[in-house]
Every structure is written in structure tokens, then in C-alpha cells.
């Protein structure tokens with residue numbers, strides 16, 4: 383790996399100070415995306431700021447009608463959390479479906495969301511449940527957070543500190559795994575929330591997105607058949623060696639229907 | 646840039662000044678000369694480099710040594726007893742032909758041992774799920790599952 387400087391700050395304030403004004407510095411969370419990408423030459427950094435020594439960034443709390451998950455909470459801990467399993471079982475199951483055991487032992491929710499990989503799982507839960515991303519500067523609604531291909535609303539020196547998920551009336555996540563990487567070829571999160579029905583799709587386009595046609599169908603009739611009857615256009619969806627855009631469009635309705643049936 | 650790190654590896658306190666970019670597996674193999682931990686892909690795919698950090702199975706090629714500073718690390722060398730007797734999980738791999746070339750075996754054993762802490766009576770399906778991040782190019786996995794099952798019961 384190329385040489386870099388490593389900082390191991392012990393507060394959010396000093397971590398963000400070290401990041402400020404440096405194009406080529408990166409926060410390091412679990413490193414499961416960043417370190418692998420750096421070794422493959424897909425990403426580079428002259429300075430890494432390790433967040434793992436900052437106290438208080440990891441942990442899961444029930445807060446009123448929601449669950450607050452600290453940015454440095456590992457996927458394995460979300461999957462195993464009794465509170466998450468009881469209140470939002472779909473979120474625990476989603477975390478438990480990420481990659482493999484070793485990846486889940488290191489990877490963090492903050493890292494996954496900040497990275498905004500178009501095929502990552504957590505973005506579907508954040509958008510599907512209408513979560514709120516808390517940073518050192520502000521609270522960002524899920525609908526305003528994901529901006530495009532590996533792009534988010536985060537400023538350079540903005541650090542995610544936690545994510546708040548409101549408890550839905552119903553919710554489920556179904557993913558069609560790429561069998562090699564286990565990322566979502568397509569993943570669909572469906573939820574009945576206080577703000578209405580939400581359907582979020584990952585893996586199918588450059589970024590996670592909502593499907594208003596399925597949301598409208600499910601708002602009138604929460605059934606697998608209603609989801610399946612919707613035609614999703616292949617326009618703008620990914621075509622690659624794994625699947626064509628038409629195949630992905632079809633999978634969206636199939637997985638939405640399965641998720642509704644499982645909810 | 647060099648950075649000072651210290652940790653416990655197989656119960657022994659170690660410390661060193663290393664380049665910040667040193668991965669945990671480089672530190673284990675090249676500085677500590679514990680070469681039982683293998684490097685297959687070096688890109689977080691194959692699991693050959695699996696070790697325990699504070700009791701959790703991780704891919705040591707995808708982690709900086711500095712991220713493990715202050716932690717307790719266990720490698721395959723830390724399992725056998727002082728008189729050289731194999732750990733029951735290692736013995737089960739030998740007994741049930743859970744290896745052919747042996748390249749993946751240290752990682753398989755470390756993943757299997759983490760499973761023992763979580764599901765001492767794991768089903769075949771739970772075993773396969775727990776070994777999802779460990780690739781074997783020789784055995785076809787059948788005997789690995791058998792070995793892990795026996796090792797969990799031992």
C-alpha cells in the first residue's frame with residue numbers, strides 16, 4: 383500500500399479538524415471498503431484519520447420511537463442487537479446479510495453510508511425507513527443524504543456520528559445477492575412508516591432510490607400482488623456483466639413483492 | 646511515516662515502530678515472523694489471513710496493524726498447548742480430512758473457533774454461513790464442515 387500519515391484522534395472535534403481543508407485525507411472507520419480500495423489502487427489518501435479510538439461513537443440506544451446507532455457500530459453488533467431484532471428485525475437481518483462474518487466484525491454503519499456504494503445494503507434501510515443521519519454539524523434526512531454514485535450530502539470535514547431509525551409499523555428487506563461479492567444485485571426495502579409507505583432500491587442504479595409507483599400501489603393495498611403489478615422502467619438502471627437493466631427492473635417488483643409478503 | 650504500536654499477540658506483549666500503512670498480516674508475518682497466518686488474495690476476499698482481534702474473527706490483510714494497537718490478537722500459532730498438542734479444532738481438521746494443501750486451513754480454524762463462542766452447537770447451515778468468508782480451492786468444503794462440527798463438539 384502507498385505510504386500515508388495516520389492520525390488516531392480521541393475526539394470528534396480533533397478528527398474533523400485534521401480532515402478540514404485537506405482534499406487528500408480520509409476518515410478510516412472499519413477500513414473494509416477503504417483499505418481494500420487503496421490496496422487495489424482504486425482510492426488513495428495521503429492521510430488517514432482513524433475513528434476507532436474516539437469514545438462514544440459505537441453503540442445502540444433505544445430513543446423514544448426510534449433506534450440510534452452510533453457511526454462506528456459494527457455490522458455484526460447491529461445484527462446481534464436484541465433491541466434492533468425486537469424493534470426493527472428487518473434492519474438486524476439486513477446487517478447480518480452484509481458480506482461475510484469477518485467483514486461484519488469490522489465494517490461500520492457510518493462507513494457504509496458515507497461510502498454510498500451503489501450496491502450497498504445499509505443505504506436501502508436508511509432511505510427505506512426514512513432515517514436521519516446525524517453528523518458533527520447537522521441532522522440530514524435520508525431523502526437529502528444520497529446524492530448519486532458514491533456521492534452524499536456530507537461536506538469534506540463532516541463526520542457521521544450516528545443514524546436514527548424510526549421504528550416502522552412494518553418493514554422488510556429482500557436482496558438478490560451477487561453470489562461472489564454478496565453485494566446486492568438488487569435489494570429492496572419496503573416499510574410502512576409514520577410518513578407513509580416507503581420503497582427503497584439499492585444495487586439497480588448509480589445510487590439508492592425510491593420507487594414512487596410501488597409506494598403508491600402499496601399505500602392503497604399492502605400486498606405482494608399490488609407490488610408485483612407495477613411495471614418499473616429499465617431506463618437509467620445498470621446493465622453490466624451480472625444483469626441487464628431489464629432484468630434489474632423486473633427484480634425490483636419481484637423483490638418488493640417478496641419483501642411485502644415477509645413483512 | 647512510522648507509528649508506534651503495541652498489542653498482545655498470543656498472550657505475549659509486543660511493540661514496534663512500523664510504517665503507518667503496515668497491515669496487521671504484514672506485522673504478524675514479517676515483523677513477528679508468525680507465518681502460520683496466510684495471505685491468499687491480500688484484498689479481503691479469501692479469508693486465509695483470518696485472525697482474532699479481541700475475540701473477533703477479522704481479515705488481517707484488510708486492517709492496519711495500528712488499528713489493532715492495544716488489542717489482544719490470536720493467531721493459529723496461539724492455539725496448540727505448550728506441549729505441542731493440537732487444539733481440538735485443529736485435531737478435528739486432521740481427523741476428518743478437513744484439508745488438502747492446507748493453505749486455507751489457518752483461516753478456516755480461526756473462523757470456526759469464533760463460531761464456537763457464538764453457537765457451540767452450530768448446525769451445518771450455521772457452519773457454512775460462518776465460513777462464508779473463507780475460501781478453499783481443494784476440499785469442496787464437505788469435510789471442512791464435518792471437521793468443524795466435530796471440533797465444536799470436542
Ligand SMILES: Cc1cc2nc3c(=O)[nH]c(=O)nc-3n(C[C@H](O)[C@H](O)[C@H](O)COP(=O)(O)OP(=O)(O)OC[C@H]3O[C@@H](n4cnc5c(N)ncnc54)[C@H](O)[C@@H]3O)c2cc1C
Nearest residue numbers: 411412413414415416481489490492493496502503542564
Ligand atoms: C469481501 C467484502 C464483502 C462486502 N460485502 C458487502 C455487502 O454485501 N453489502 C454491503 O453493503 N457492503 C459490503 N461490503 C462493504 C462493507 O460493508 C464495508 O464495511 C462498508 O462499506 C464500509 O464501512 P467501513 O466501516 O469498513 O468504512 P471504511 O472502509 O473505513 O470507510 C469507507 C468510506 O467512508 C468514509 N467514512 C467512514 N466512516 C465515516 C464517518 N463516520 N463519517 C464520514 N465518513 C466516514 C471513509 O472516509 C471512506 O471514504 C463488503 C466488503 C468486503 C471487503
Ligand code: FES
Nearest residue numbers: 685686687692706
Ligand atoms: S489474504 Fe486476507 S482475505 Fe485473502
Ligand code: FES
Nearest residue numbers: 745747781782783
Ligand atoms: S486445503 Fe487447499 S485451499 Fe483449502
